[in-house]
Amino acid sequence: MKVNTGHLTYCTNIHAGKNWSEDFEALKLNFPVIKRSVSADQSFGLGLRLSNEASLELMHAEPFAKFKQWLTENDAYVFTMNGFPYGEFHHTVVKEDVHTPDWTTNDRKEYTLRLFKILLSILPEGMDGGISTSPLSYRHWFKTTETLKQAKETATRNMIEVILELASVYQETGKVLHLDVEPEPDGILETGREFIDWFENDLLVLAIPEFEKTFGMPAEQAEASIKKHLCLCYDVCHFAIGYENHAAVLAELKEKHIQVGKIQISAALKANLNRPADEMETIKETFKTFNEPTYLHQVVALKKNGELLRYPDLPQALDDFNNPDAKQWRAHFHVPISIKEIGLLSSTQDDISEVLDLQKSNPFTSHMEVETYTWEVLPEQLKLPITQSISNELNWVINKLA
Template sequence: MKAIGYCANVHPGRNLGQLRESLKGPMARIAQSLAQTTLPVSLWLSAETIRELSTDPQKASHLRDQANDFGISFVAINAFPYGNFHAQRVKHAVYEPNWTDGRRAHYTMAVADLLPLLVADGTEHISISTLPLGWRGHFSASGSGASVGIASTALEQIASHLHSIEKTTGLHITLDIEPEPGCAIETSEELVGFFSHCLPATTRAGVHLRRYIGACVDVCHVAVMGEPPYEFFDRCVKAGIAINRVQLSSAIKGTHSAHDLAALAQFDEPRYLHQVVSGFGAARRMWEDIPNFLVDANADMQALAFTNVAANPHIVEPTHSLANTNDQQWRCHWHVPIHNAMINGLETTSNAITGTLEAAMRLPNAPLIEVETYAWTQLPHIDRLSNDQDIEAGIVQEILYAQVCAATAQVASDIT
């Protein structure tokens, strides 16, 4: 297994100036605290930062040299957020522009063009993560079939571009689609369906599409959709889709009890979108943010309470009732620290980390592994870390926890 790093989208990086400050500040201090030979870092590059770097390619080389001086190696790029991921309000904006908009392909190719200058000498492969086509409602506004066709054509163009870069520089760059609740691709089943219909395991114009387009698996997203990571991996492997990157992250979960719903309400915050999913399979239902879910959940509780008090068999539960799902547990898209089994009185999906790593060890290729917890400053007040030093210590703790989980997974893998 490759060394475990972390995704730097947790740090401000709206422009090159902010990125440089984050590199010489928190990133450098985290690397120093871990005292590893080299700390693998997945870099978030906004469109504005890319524009600044593209005006003078030597700026990218300088960034790489600075990172090397701090004991940091850029091993992956997060090109999911195009705009400012640390704006006061991000929400649905993180999914824009989607893959029907030419700006998304142009930005992604510009990221790829800079990578030979950003990576350390001897690097053979680097991953760029991207959104799963777009937010479902926005992406399919002009018709799902038309949108998928436009997106698949753009991805083919990206594959051709990455092929040209590899021929010229020897650097193998993959663009890795990251399924997410509420998006055009949410699950492994949908990912396989998209690849089967739009990115077949064939060569087009001399380019093997799947050499350059693969998957990035976010463990929080998988948990929210109620899909065991090993099943996700297995389905992709059988379909011939390379999993080039795994993001270790935890979601929060609870029941429809008054305690858990009150605790969940404290996680509602103005910056990021926190999708909630209840049920499994055909009964699975999604709410796009915490307030939407709580409206239905509270209405459901009031209806049930009234039914119990009145003892009236003629009162019917509302049609939106959460009791209509086949499971009374909900899961929420909230990237919480992976070493916390509980947070603010709610359980997390932290116990999936070791199993995910064990499953990753069985993949045909060794994926990049990174911790991705970006919302430290948005946590409920009791758990919130507001100063840089505390957040950096938390990230160090996460990486160390992931390393322990990896060691445990390795032992289990060796036994089986």
């Protein structure tokens, strides 16, 4: 839906589906109810998530025609997609395989190009379209500095092939499509700093010569084209987990003319650890209720000396819960953004408010997407019917942006 600073939607990765038929049934069941609650009088956008299998199905003429007709009949449109999870995302153990296949593979590249073909065919006139994606790969798969360096270069070159295609589409049609790289804990690109450094020292260095050769454009024009088609996906949960300074990151991006393709509006768990012993035990027991086996729930602890201590998943953090150097925990668990207090724990809702305030005062993207995908694995006390949960999330954002 159109709001005062751009377009707002929710990511359909919250709907469980193994293939396009199941995805479409979930949309038909849930979307009209959500639209009536948040966007009854205007068109409502979708943040579409397609697995590889679903994308292959939707490339066929008949299901694609039915989907386009459904969009028209339901006053819906698609302007952003989630191309991060390649395979099944619910009812299975995902963990670090959310990166599989990673950007070192041809499979990831071909999947992403297919998603862009679909998006180009349904993108409304006059709008840009973006697809968020993995931050190259999962860093712990690479055990040496050299293998990590090789993976980063291979992944970057595969991304360049995609943005060369997006630049060709722009020259042929005038439509702007952008690949939105999403840093996250334990990705090869984990932080704002790592993303900006990679963009300047790896992506531009490798991509500018390719753009010069392919399009016969000078280096300055090549750089501008790269920055049009390769953007940052600003997942607020992920940046909050790393205790990042949102204003500083966004200011540096603006200074360097690196664009934010999309804000993913999401919240992490956090807790202050300077509590009495009985409260500390309650905090630990509460964190245990979020220790579920489907997704990675990395924890970043803020130490008393200001350094960060990173745990690859919640079980390892719980084993070190009594570390005397830690004064706060933040955990990668997308909790409802409209809830701030969870017993002695809280969410990083304040980070969302800060980012949305920055967006209101000086808009830095036109794409905003609520991405709370953990409804099925939340502790029971936080669960509501899915359409009510999503509507609450969207209405909370609408009120913040008003």
